[in-house]
Amino acid sequence: MKNIAVLTSGGDAPGMNAAIRAVVRKGNKEGFNVYGISHGFLGLTKGDLKKLEVRDVGDIIHRGGTILYSARCEEFKEVHVQQKAVATLREYNIDTVIVIGGDGSFRGAQALERHGIKTIGIPATIDNDIPFTEYTIGxxxxxxxxxxxxxxxxxxxxxxxxxxxxxxxxxxxxxxxxxxxxxxxxxxxxxxxxxxxxxxxxxxxxxxxxxxxxxxxxxxxxxxxxxxxxxxxxxxxxxxxxxxxxxxxxxxGGKPTARDRIYASRFGSTAVDLILEEKHDVALIVNEGKIKMKDFDEVITGKKNLDTSILKMIDELSI
Amino acid sequence: MKNIAVLTSGGDAPGMNAAIRAVVRKGNKEGFNVYGISHGFLGLTKGDLKKLEVRDVGDIIHRGGTILYSARCEEFKEVHVQQKAVATLREYNIDTVIVIGGDGSFRGAQALERHGIKTIGIPATIDNDIPFTEYTIGxxxxxxxxxxxxxxxxxxxxxxxxxxxxxxxxxxxxxxxxxxxxxxxxxxxxxxxxxxxxxxxxxxxxxxxxxxxxxxxxxxxxxxxxxxxxxxxxxxxxxxxxxxxxxxxxxxGGKPTARDRIYASRFGSTAVDLILEEKHDVALIVNEGKIKMKDFDEVITGKKNLDTSILKMIDELSI
Amino acid sequence: MKNIAVLTSGGDAPGMNAAIRAVVRKGNKEGFNVYGISHGFLGLTKGDLKKLEVRDVGDIIHRGGTILYSARCEEFKEVHVQQKAVATLREYNIDTVIVIGGDGSFRGAQALERHGIKTIGIPATIDNDIPFTEYTIGxxxxxxxxxxxxxxxxxxxxxxxxxxxxxxxxxxxxxxxxxxxxxxxxxxxxxxxxxxxxxxxxxxxxxxxxxxxxxxxxxxxxxxxxxxxxxxxxxxxxxxxxxxxxxxxxxxGGKPTARDRIYASRFGSTAVDLILEEKHDVALIVNEGKIKMKDFDEVITGKKNLDTSILKMIDELSI
Amino acid sequence: MKNIAVLTSGGDAPGMNAAIRAVVRKGNKEGFNVYGISHGFLGLTKGDLKKLEVRDVGDIIHRGGTILYSARCEEFKEVHVQQKAVATLREYNIDTVIVIGGDGSFRGAQALERHGIKTIGIPATIDNDIPFTEYTIGxxxxxxxxxxxxxxxxxxxxxxxxxxxxxxxxxxxxxxxxxxxxxxxxxxxxxxxxxxxxxxxxxxxxxxxxxxxxxxxxxxxxxxxxxxxxxxxxxxxxxxxxxxxxxxxxxxGGKPTARDRIYASRFGSTAVDLILEEKHDVALIVNEGKIKMKDFDEVITGKKNLDTSILKMIDELSI
CATH class of the missing domain: 3.40.50.460 (Phosphofructokinase domain)
Known part of the structure; x- marks a missing residue:
């Protein structure tokens, strides 16, 4: 039986819980053991994880924040810290980690990739500032x-x-x-x-x-x-x-809107599909209204554009 | 100076007011006189319209319902009723009508087109059931x-x-x-x-x-x-x-969400752009996340698809 | 160490959780063991209860519904059913039960009193239909x-x-x-x-x-x-x-308002105060804006008045 | 026919509009002409007022802010400024002013009383800091x-x-x-x-x-x-x-809650009742859950108490 894990990292965003729920339930449905890592990459270095069952993610789809807690982890840029995280994953026989967060979190995912751990990113940040994706959870x-x-x-x-x-x-x-x-x-x-x-x-x-x-x-x-x-x-x-x-x-904070719950559910479910298709080192994105994937490298080095025609519209409509 | 008009028709939908505001202010900015027709096509047959100034649409962007009122108008299928409407428009020297509503309303717009009035449709219905567009206001x-x-x-x-x-x-x-x-x-x-x-x-x-x-x-x-x-x-x-x-x-009813206000503002503003480009007999749509236009004929005879993969997702995630 | 219990009964009402939290924490502070009975009187007859610690009632003050579940229990009118409930309480050495609910629930409490169990009622029902109290939770x-x-x-x-x-x-x-x-x-x-x-x-x-x-x-x-x-x-x-x-x-349902959370917290805390003062067979009420107590007998047989001058006001103000 | 006026003063509070509506409609029902003074006492000195009909206060019961605008008016402490205000009232033959606001506003009302104008105060401030009343609108x-x-x-x-x-x-x-x-x-x-x-x-x-x-x-x-x-x-x-x-x-700001709309409606309606009873120089208050009146003098010089037992409760319940 395959073991996978999920974590949330960076600033919390409404809808993260809906994504966790989708990963756990869809993963379970596909026959995976799904581990929840607490406190993001920091928790991973400390072995702070446990198996999540389908009931553990009941009654969370509509809650803000993240039941897995989040943390910033500056130290994760250092190789020896990454190695500790990898050791934890090896110990639990986990070969894939789904990382829910912003582009800082995707850099952490890439670090794991360099040590042979497969990763998939789910874009979640209230700022909607991740390149190539029209939408981020929250x-x-x-x-x-x-x-x-x-x-x-x-x-x-x-x-x-x-x-x-x-x-x-x-x-x-x-x-x-x-x-x-x-x-x-x-x-x-x-x-x-x-x-x-x-x-x-x-x-x-x-x-x-x-x-x-x-x-x-x-x-x-x-x-x-x-x-x-x-x-x-x-x-x-x-x-x-x-x-x-x-x-x-x-x-x-706050209860996620319909849109955030819908994208979170779809992202979480699709992330598990990608594991089945043996894809990794990618982030999920929304492009032209559809869920697609994009290499971490591109997402991290890309530039997010702002539709400046909206600025003109604001001006014209607020006479 | 060019005269245009705007009306709302069919079931009311949150965001209709934001669309009216955008039409009036953008129209005004482009040098048009913008008339508001009350009670939809029914009001048009009765000459129930008046010029709207930029201040008349202040403080409405966040209100549900429609300040122009709405009505169903079964009689509008009859030619002599349509002719009365057209007579009103001629009297006010209005050559273009922006119709905010669902596909029934677009059929009314088409009827006006047959009498030589130019029309542009803005999709607004809580049901999101209009073919070719991923989104409808409300x-x-x-x-x-x-x-x-x-x-x-x-x-x-x-x-x-x-x-x-x-x-x-x-x-x-x-x-x-x-x-x-x-x-x-x-x-x-x-x-x-x-x-x-x-x-x-x-x-x-x-x-x-x-x-x-x-x-x-x-x-x-x-x-x-x-x-x-x-x-x-x-x-x-x-x-x-x-x-x-x-x-x-x-x-x-209710206060429109961000998404409804944003699309309503963009639709309203774009509808005026289309007039400047001399486009008509079309509805605005959202396709692949972008605002485009589509002939009324296609929209009215088309079929709206439902993404049935979502049904499977609901089942899998609600264990 | 004294053992007390708390249950919710009848239709759920927003604020019940805030009342449970207050009973558990204030009870704990005063040195009591506080048991939570699940599914109201029905659960009591089945021995469905467990000790609640202060952490068990964390993060519930703002949640609708009741973490102790509720149930209607018609059978509780029968003496042999009541005796089963009392046997449960004796087994756990519980001598006082705080009953959160409407007047039907207070009748259940009275039944326990007849078997020598002390009870205190907290008025909770969205209908606000309990005599003598100006307010009921929800x-x-x-x-x-x-x-x-x-x-x-x-x-x-x-x-x-x-x-x-x-x-x-x-x-x-x-x-x-x-x-x-x-x-x-x-x-x-x-x-x-x-x-x-x-x-x-x-x-x-x-x-x-x-x-x-x-x-x-x-x-x-x-x-x-x-x-x-x-x-x-x-x-x-x-x-x-x-x-x-x-x-x-x-x-x-839904998240309780400020008013419901405030009264629920005050009622829950005051109920524990009454236990310390050895009061029982009473319901808490709001009278002239203040929290007081009233014998169950009076509350159950009383009649709730409606301020009919409000009807006149509705008429006069809706011209 | 008797002429009365209403104004809002000080910081805006949700529910002020519901109170204005009640004053206008109840006043109208009792046969008064009701004038709305814009921008509080400042507007009064400038003659900024107009007659309000029952339709003018339609569709406002649920809106935050105040349709009569509000303003602080430091100059109103000076007698010559007060005299200008009184002159306006004399000109319109208005003998009673209903003042909706906080204790600063009640001081303005008292100033009018000293010049022979009758006044009634309705407590409205989000701070709930007016002595003798358990409640203030907002x-x-x-x-x-x-x-x-x-x-x-x-x-x-x-x-x-x-x-x-x-x-x-x-x-x-x-x-x-x-x-x-x-x-x-x-x-x-x-x-x-x-x-x-x-x-x-x-x-x-x-x-x-x-x-x-x-x-x-x-x-x-x-x-x-x-x-x-x-x-x-x-x-x-x-x-x-x-x-x-x-x-x-x-x-x-924001839409007023049920409680604010209810008290605002009752205060507004009761203020007109007081005029019929020839009461003046008083503020409406809530005391022991009931609407009563209190001399301005007492309200303005009184001290609002805080129920410090709530501080202890906060501490005990947040273990």
């Missing part, structure tokens, strides 16, 4: 959480006729800022991939005010500019009161 | 509403160890039943496109019970079997208490 | 769930200018119908305690329509009239299309 | 919003086994921190009314960790200590990674 939930926050903030912005600067996650990627800007009807979204001149932003808000719109919402990705800095520039330029809100950690 | 919100209801029902199903039959919308299409089944971890989804033998369903629940799972959830699309009938068959066969829930009208 | 969550459903239905009612009849829970009590009517701005609520002439309802809707309000929502408690019957009467009288929605089981 | 919605945020944060706290410090609103009042702490199962709530030694907090978290609970949540009211400061003290003392989240403006 993005839709996070986007809706941001939207709910923006809808609340809009009530106050309208009632007090104020300008709000709202900072969302995204150090290197503006996906959350971009799509929450379009979906909330914000005046402008500032993203790291296409940093606008602040003068353009100021002009936009100024024009809004002149056209009779008394409140404005500006979304900033944390990697573009901080809410505090953006606020200062705008209030200095326009002599208006500006409020800021940094959404922070609430963007990460 | 589907994601409805799916998440169903999921929320299922999460609630699951609490009672678990606490009382009961089997529940939950009936969702879908007379001819099982899209909602299919994807809510996968996303909720239901035991089985019954869809009109691939009606399973009830003996299979009974076997599945029986097996679940034998494997120690004390509660089960079965999703039925209204077009496949009614919850009442399904319940009777199962309780008769297995001698267990079965509860039913018909979700009904709550599936139709 | 009511607030259920009310908000109904409201959310009504807000969705309102979108369709408005968009299609229709009248909706919405049936909510409440066989003998109109609390949910009454307060959801006020909170949703419904035209009228029909409650079992004060059944209005249908002619009044018809007049009200007719007047609404004449005053230009094109849509109406009528809430009916299941114990007053069924949605189907109400719909028929109205559509026959006014010759308008009427839609119905029976909310059903979704009213019972 | 508190329940805000509490549930905080809880939802905490449930999300808990997912990450659990998955990464981290300690989180979450800062909620409350400069002088710990009501939100107190009850969100109890309802979320937080380890501790820090409130301005009863500032605990940080050593106690550190001890509590340390003990939690030793007992095997790997994650903790500490709630701080902004008036007690900032999240940043609290975080620094804990991480310095225990050498653990601590994350912070400042919930900020999301606590203020």
């Amino acid at each position: 993005f839709d939930t996070s986007l809706n959480t941001i939207l709910e926050a923006l809808d609340r903030i809009r009530d106050t912005a309208t009632s007090h006729e104020r300008t709000f600067i709202v900072e969302v996650m995204g150090r290197e990627s503006g996906q959350l800022a971009l799509y929450s800007g379009l979906a909330s009807g914000a005046e402008v979204s500032l993203v790291p991939e296409a940093i606008e001149e602040m003068s353009t932003v100021i002009h936009k808000i100024d024009e809004s005010i002149r056209l009779g719109k008394k409140h404005s919402i500006v979304i900033v990705a944390e990697g573009a500019i901080s809410a505090a800095e953006c606020s200062k520039i705008i209030s200095d330029a326009l002599h208006i009161e500006v409020r800021t809100s940094v959404l922070g950690h609430i963007q990460r | 589907f994601d919100t409805s799916l998440n509403t169903i999921l929320e209801a299922l999460d609630r029902i699951r609490d009672t199903a678990t606490s009382h160890e009961r089997t529940f039959i939950v009936e969702v919308m879908g007379r001819e299409s099982g899209q909602l039943a299919l994807y809510s089944g996968l996303a909720s971890g239901a035991e089985v989804s019954l869809v009109p496109e691939a009606i399973e033998e009830m003996s299979t369903v009974i076997h599945k629940i029986d097996e679940s019970i034998r494997l120690g799972k004390k509660h089960s959830i079965v999703i039925v699309a209204e077009g496949a079997i009614s919850a009442a009938e399904c319940s009777k068959i199962i309780s008769d066969a297995l001698h267990i208490e079965v509860r039913t829930s018909v979700l009904g009208h709550i599936q139709r | 009511f607030d969550t259920s009310l908000n769930t109904i409201l959310e459903a009504l807000d969705r239905i309102r979108d369709t009612a408005t968009s299609h200018e229709r009248t909706f009849i919405v049936e909510v829970m409440g066989r003998e009590s109109g609390q949910l119908a009454l307060y959801s009517g006020l909170a949703s701005g419904a035209e009228v609520s029909l409650v079992p305690e004060a059944i209005e002439e249908m002619s009044t309802v018809i007049h009200k809707i007719d007047e609404s329509i004449r005053l230009g309000k094109k849509h109406s929502i009528v809430i009916v408690a299941e114990g007053a009239i069924s949605a189907a019957e109400c719909s028929k009467i109205i559509s026959d009288a006014l010759h308008i299309e009427v839609r119905t929605s029976v909310l059903g089981h979704i009213q019972r | 508190f329940d919605t805000s509490l549930n919003t905080i809880l939802e945020a905490l449930d999300r944060i808990r997912d990450t706290a659990t998955s990464h086994e981290r300690t989180f410090i979450v800062e909620v609103m409350g400069r002088e009042s710990g009501q939100l921190a107190l009850y969100s702490g109890l309802a979320s199962g937080a380890e501790v709530s820090l409130v301005p009314e009863a500032i605990e030694e940080m050593s106690t907090v550190i001890h509590k978290i340390d003990e939690s960790i030793r007992l095997g609970k790997k994650h903790s949540i500490v709630i701080v009211a902004e008036g007690a200590i900032s999240a940043a400061e609290c975080s620094k003290i804990i991480s310095d003392a225990l050498h653990i990674e601590v994350r912070t989240s400042v919930l900020g403006h999301i606590q203020r």
Whole structure:
């Protein structure tokens, strides 16, 4: 009987549990023993794993976070640490590991590959910043959480006729800022991939005010500019009161949306299919709306594009 | 200055307002006068329309329903009724109408085309049952509403160890039943496109019970079997208490999700682009994840496929 | 060391888990062993119980349903069944049972009292129909769930200018119908305690329509009239299309609201305080906003009043 | 025909619209002309008011914010500014103003009283910090919003086994921190009314960790200590990674809960009753669960108590 394992790594994302459930149940169905590794690569180095039965993943499809816990593991870049992890896997006779996480996690998977362990990656990060895939687990939930926050903030912005600067996650990627800007009807979204001149932003808000719109919402990705800095520039330029809100950690948790549960289930199930087909050293991706696979090498070295036509759309629709 | 109009028709769907907003603002930006027709084709026959300014569509992007109201209009199949509608459009010098709705609404649009009015369709129906398009506005919100209801029902199903039959919308299409089944971890989804033998369903629940799972959830699309009938068959066969829930009208309303607002905004904006390109007699669709257009003729006569591999996945993952 | 037990009985209600958590942790803090009885009185007769540690009730405060499962147990009215339950308790040396549920559950508790077991009742039922207490656990969550459903239905009612009849829970009590009517701005609520002439309802809707309000929502408690019957009467009288929605089981589950979690925590903690004070044969109640206790006898034989001035308010505010 | 007016003042609170609706409709029903004053006392000084008809307050019962806008108005402390406001009221022949807001707003009402204008106060502030009343409009919605945020944060706290410090609103009042702490199962709530030694907090978290609970949540009211400061003290003392989240403006907006809509409707309706009874210079309050009235003088000079027994309960139940 074949032994495989699954772990979650990096920042937690809603839908990770649905993916774990799918891996365990589909794996079980195909006759595999499925081990759950706790605390990501860190847990692997410590032998922190146990066999998961189909009942162990009951009642988790709709829960945020990850029952396998997650951890960042800087040390995993060192070969001797990787060797400890491999020793654990050899001991349990596990030859394939399914890694659920972002591109940092996929680098960890590649390290295992170099030691002869087969790996398959499932893209899961709220940032949706992994190259080649249109979707990563957690993005839709996070986007809706941001939207709910923006809808609340809009009530106050309208009632007090104020300008709000709202900072969302995204150090290197503006996906959350971009799509929450379009979906909330914000005046402008500032993203790291296409940093606008602040003068353009100021002009936009100024024009809004002149056209009779008394409140404005500006979304900033944390990697573009901080809410505090953006606020200062705008209030200095326009002599208006500006409020800021940094959404922070609430963007990460919560019950996964339909979309996240569906992709997580499909990714988890497909990952087991790939094992049956003896594929490895690949990540699952969504391309042109379909689930496909892509070599880790390409995914890790690739560049994620941002659809900048959406920025124009935000501008045109928020008159 | 060019005059265009927009209407919503058929069952209301969350995101219709976001689409109206996009049409009005993008249209305005391109120098068009945009008229809003109330009560769909029915309103058009009665001259129930007025010019919409950019401010008229403020603060609606996040609201369910449609500010233009909707109505079914059986009479619109008759030529003399269509002629009255066309007369209204001539009077206002409107040469293009953007029709937001399902395939019934697209048939109405085609009728206008036959009288020389240009039309563009935006797919909006919670059922996601329009051929050639992977997405219709409202589907994601409805799916998440169903999921929320299922999460609630699951609490009672678990606490009382009961089997529940939950009936969702879908007379001819099982899209909602299919994807809510996968996303909720239901035991089985019954869809009109691939009606399973009830003996299979009974076997599945029986097996679940034998494997120690004390509660089960079965999703039925209204077009496949009614919850009442399904319940009777199962309780008769297995001698267990079965509860039913018909979700009904709550599936139709509510604040649109991010996905619905994003597609609605993109569809609305793109529809105006098509007018600029002098395209008409087409519906917007999502194909391979991208927004494209398709002749009304094809859309109306086409057949929407259901991904039946999802049925197998539901079965495998709900052990 | 003193042994006590806790069970949940009757229909599940959101907040039951928060109450269980409070009983276990506060009990533990006071030096008691706390046993959890599964499946209510039925489980007690079968010896279905185990000791709960403080960690066993972690991560449940925000979950709907009940981790102790619930069951109705008609047989518990028979003395020999009660004796089996008492034998279980004697075996485990348990002298006090905290019963979380409705008035049916309190009758079960009284039966235990007659056999020398001390009992304390915590009022938990979404119906809020227990005499002398202003509040029962689950009511607030259920009310908000109904409201959310009504807000969705309102979108369709408005968009299609229709009248909706919405049936909510409440066989003998109109609390949910009454307060959801006020909170949703419904035209009228029909409650079992004060059944209005249908002619009044018809007049009200007719007047609404004449005053230009094109849509109406009528809430009916299941114990007053069924949605189907109400719909028929109205559509026959006014010759308008009427839609119905029976909310059903979704009213019972879901994450408890703040109010339910707060009262559940306070009730659970206070129940343990009562044990320390050697009180028993009583239910906790909320009276004039404060938590007090009341003899089971009074609670069971009492009559719950409905504030009918709210009916007048619903009428006056829904012009 | 009698003329009355209504305004909202201070920070916006969910439920203000439901109160406005009730005032307008009940007032109208009693034969009054009801004027809506925009932008609070500031708008009054500028003559920014208009008559509201029953239709003007349709479809707002479920909306956050305030359709009458709100504003802070420091200048209103000056007599000549008050006189301008009074002149406006005289001009429109308005003799009574219903003021919806917090205690600052009630001071504005008192100022009007000194100039011969009758006023009635409706307590509305998310902070629930007004003396003598158990409830203020907006508190329940805000509490549930905080809880939802905490449930999300808990997912990450659990998955990464981290300690989180979450800062909620409350400069002088710990009501939100107190009850969100109890309802979320937080380890501790820090409130301005009863500032605990940080050593106690550190001890509590340390003990939690030793007992095997790997994650903790500490709630701080902004008036007690900032999240940043609290975080620094804990991480310095225990050498653990601590994350912070400042919930900020999301606590203020959003759709009002059932409880807020119910109290808002009852307050609004009762305020009109008081006018009929020729009462004025009073605020409505909730006392022992009932709606009563209280002289402005007492309300403004009184002191709001915090039920510190809840702090003990939080501690005991979060083992």
